[in-house]
Amino acid sequence: xxxxxxxxxxxxxxxxxxEKLARLGIHSVSDLLEYFPxxxxxxxxxxxxxxxxxGMVTIQAKIMQVKGRYVRRGMHITEAVASDDTGSxxxxxxxxxxxxxxxxxxxxxxxxxDFGLRRQYLTIQNxxxxxxxxxxxxxxxxxxxxxxxxxxxxxxxxxILRSCITEVRVLAETLPDWLVTEQHLMSRANAxxxxxxxxxxxxxxxxxxxxxxxxxxxxxxxxxxNKYELLQEVxxxxxxxxxxxxxxxKHLPFTLTDAQKRAIWQIYLDMQKSxxxxxxxxxxxxxxxxxxxxxxxxxxxxxxxxxxxxxxxxILAKQHAKTIHRLxxxxxxxxxxxxxxxxxxxxxxxxxxxxxxxxxxxxIIGTHALIQEKVDMHRLGLVVxxxxxxxxxxQRKALQSKAGHMPHVLNMTATPIPRSLALTLYGExxxxxxxxKPEGRKPIITSIQSPNSRKQLYEKIDTELxxxxxxxVVTPLIRESDSLPAKSAEEVYTGLRQGFxxxxxxxxxxxxMKPADKDRVMQMFAKRQLDILVSTTVIEVGVDxxxxxxxxxxxxxxxxxxxxxxxxxxxxxxxxQGYCYLMMGDSSEPSRRLRALEQTDNGFKLAEMDLEIRxxxxxxxxxxxGQLDLRIAKLTDTKLISxxxxxxxxxxxxxxxxxxxxxxxERVQSIRAVTNLN
Ligand code: ADP
Ligand code: MG
Numbered sequence: 001x002x003x004x005x006x007x008x009x010x011x012x013x014x015x016x017x018x019e020k021l022a023r024l025g026i027h028s029v030s031d032l033l034e035y036f037p038x039x040x041x042x043x044x045x046x047x048x049x050x051x052x053x054x055g056m057v058t059i060q061a062k063i064m065q066v067k068g069r070y071v072r073r074g075m076h077i078t079e080a081v082a083s084d085d086t087g088s089x090x091x092x093x094x095x096x097x098x099x100x101x102x103x104x105x106x107x108x109x110x111x112x113x114d115f116g117l118r119r120q121y122l123t124i125q126n127x128x129x130x131x132x133x134x135x136x137x138x139x140x141x142x143x144x145x146x147x148x149x150x151x152x153x154x155x156x157x158x159x160i161l162r163s164c165i166t167e168v169r170v171l172a173e174t175l176p177d178w179l180v181t182e183q184h185l186m187s188r189a190n191a192x193x194x195x196x197x198x199x200x201x202x203x204x205x206x207x208x209x210x211x212x213x214x215x216x217x218x219x220x221x222x223x224x225x226n227k228y229e230l231l232q233e234v235x236x237x238x239x240x241x242x243x244x245x246x247x248x249x250k251h252l253p254f255t256l257t258d259a260q261k262r263a264i265w266q267i268y269l270d271m272q273k274s275x276x277x278x279x280x281x282x283x284x285x286x287x288x289x290x291x292x293x294x295x296x297x298x299x300x301x302x303x304x305x306x307x308x309x310x311x312x313x314x315i316l317a318k319q320h321a322k323t324i325h326r327l328x329x330x331x332x333x334x335x336x337x338x339x340x341x342x343x344x345x346x347x348x349x350x351x352x353x354x355x356x357x358x359x360x361x362x363x364i365i366g367t368h369a370l371i372q373e374k375v376d377m378h379r380l381g382l383v384v385x386x387x388x389x390x391x392x393x394x395q396r397k398a399l400q401s402k403a404g405h406m407p408h409v410l411n412m413t414a415t416p417i418p419r420s421l422a423l424t425l426y427g428e429x430x431x432x433x434x435x436x437k438p439e440g441r442k443p444i445i446t447s448i449q450s451p452n453s454r455k456q457l458y459e460k461i462d463t464e465l466x467x468x469x470x471x472x473v474v475t476p477l478i479r480e481s482d483s484l485p486a487k488s489a490e491e492v493y494t495g496l497r498q499g500f501x502x503x504x505x506x507x508x509x510x511x512x513m514k515p516a517d518k519d520r521v522m523q524m525f526a527k528r529q530l531d532i533l534v535s536t537t538v539i540e541v542g543v544d545x546x547x548x549x550x551x552x553x554x555x556x557x558x559x560x561x562x563x564x565x566x567x568x569x570x571x572x573x574x575x576x577q578g579y580c581y582l583m584m585g586d587s588s589e590p591s592r593r594l595r596a597l598e599q600t601d602n603g604f605k606l607a608e609m610d611l612e613i614r615x616x617x618x619x620x621x622x623x624x625x626g627q628l629d630l631r632i633a634k635l636t637d638t639k640l641i642s643x644x645x646x647x648x649x650x651x652x653x654x655x656x657x658x659x660x661x662x663x664x665x666e667r668v669q670s671i672r673a674v675t676n677l678n
Pocket of ligand 1: 256
């Protein structure tokens with residue numbers, strides 16, 4: 001939609017304001033209109049002064065006896081008396097010297113503000129006042145509060161928006177008419193006007209519903225279109241070999257959980273089709289996703305194809321290589337596993353390349369850089385992507401151009417998202433969820449610790465270590481920093497070595513170390529040559545050391561909920577009891593979110609609790625989708641989400657042409673272009 005005017009032509013927008021608006025990300029009239037309020041204050045009830053009660057109030061009154069004075073240097077107060085037919089009340093403003101001259105005698109004002117006791121007098125403090133004869137913006141209505149910037153307050157934003165009201169009223173409808181009718185939605189113009197200038201809370205709800213519906217509709221439509229486009233592509237058919245699957249399972253040192261079996265079955269069905277698989281395997285940390293991926297890989301290899309397995313870090317790539325090597329060994333397939341990571345020596349790399357070219361190596365494990373490597377992947381049948389949110393359309397196309405067909409893709413994530421939400425966020429993928437952990441796992445005991453109890457905690461830990469267990473200590477920083485009062489890995493490492501744990505073997509690991517050094521420390525820890533590993537979050541994802549049972553997180557208040565959950569997933573991977581200690585930086589009260597970690601170690605439950613505590617946007621926050629953020633729709637509003645999803649499907653089923661809806665088209669295309677959807 002093109003507007004008749006540019007932002008600088010809007011009444012009240014001079015060059016200074018223009019600059020401030022830009023700071024808020026507002027560069028055009030349409031940005032401005034879509035700058036939705038963060039919250040509202042309800043001043044819509046006008047009360048008689050006689051009936052006034054403490055709290056936010058609105059009165060309709062005349063203002064008299066206006067007096068301004070400095071009470072001391074830098075402190076100005078304006079006082080006045082407001083009266084209606086029922087009585088009078090004091091008004092007071094702090095440091096608003098212009099008030100005295102601005103107020104007129106003998107005219108009626110709406111006066112909205114906080115009524116309460118102040119220095120023994122009941123007063124309304126810093127009220128907004130507006131002439132009854134004018135359209136009220138900050139009084140006598142439900143007042144929107146916007147995200148503000150220095151020198152640009154909500155009140156001014158309201159004024160600027162009000163001067164665009166003509167533009168708002170002619171806003172074109174963005175959704176198809178049949179959809180607006182069918183879903184009983186407010187028109188776009190009406191919804192945008194109402195979100196900024198609501199007449200009632202009922203209408204405001206309808207406006208939010210309309211705009212929220214639209215957001216989810218766009219998101220799902222984009223995902224569905226990506227999905228259908230992918231289904232047009234051709235992939236390779238991977239025949240299902242029952243004997244091989246049975247053989248593989250027979251040699252496992254454990255029995256697969258039902259959830260694992262279900263997932264692998266879904267994957268086998270997908271891979272038999274000539275359309276490319278695009279499946280998300282979602283399972284809490286420690287739920288056993290790797291073995292599922294290995295089973296998918298073995299089938300593709302047996303059918304004569306190559307498999308690329310991508311891990312987010314080199315440490316993980318190496319670990320996966322080891323694990324899969326072990327899983328393949330009983331089948332006589334360990335030969336086919338190859339590792340390709342940046343830290344390798346050129347000669348070693350060359351050997352691996354040769355093994356791949358000769359066809360001996362069929363499963364290539366590496367980091368994300370694998371795609372850029374000049375590896376001969378013309379037989380690529382399957383790509384497994386572990387814990388990687390940045391693998392999207394572009395990466396996929398890169399692989400397609402190498403192979404000449406679209407490989408099957410299996411994405412794995414430990415970010416637990418309830419199914420209904422996963423379907424919205426990842427609508428272009430099919431989803432398998434591993435919702436149970438292998439049998440016999442004890443829940444990890446999580447407890448928040450204050451620094452006062454550090455010594456007792458260390459004594460308890462010492463006993464565990466003496467019994468042969470190992471501990472991770474995670475810190476927010478690598479090195480001490482003047483600007484951040486938080487623990488660093490180096491400081492904690494030295495502290496523990498010279499202090500309480502001086503008779504224990506301690507290692508240090510952080511992201512600034514050379515790959516070879518990291519490797520050596522990791523290997524030492526894995527071989528139990530170290531009792532304690534002090535590290536930054538480089539160990540966050542996937543590291544599997546079953547003998548480590550204690551996770552101590554320093555400055556726990558500095559970590560995100562999902563991150564701590566990932567970290568504690570490093571322990572409790574064996575028959576031994578796992579512990580996660582959340583050490584606070586000081587003895588202040590821990591947040592509700594940290595408390596939630598104490599209450600459950602189930603990632604899916606945690607995600608739901610997080611959603612409730614943080615409200616909308618929570619899950620996006622953890623995945624950091626940025627421009628896909630929902631601004632209005634609440635992710636907890638499952639009814640709205642499911643309706644919007646159905647509508648997106650209906651849009652496609654009706655054979656609608658997106659090009660006929662220019663704004664919808666533009667928005668959907670920009671969402672589709674965000675490649676980090678899967
Ligand atoms: P994640 O889903 O976090 O990637 P992993 O695949 O690393 O989990 O598995 C965690 C641990 O659980 C590994 O040591 C693995 O061998 C083990 N494991 C996987 N499946 C089972 C099972 N069905 N029964 C017992 N242990 C299992
Ligand atoms: Mg894993």
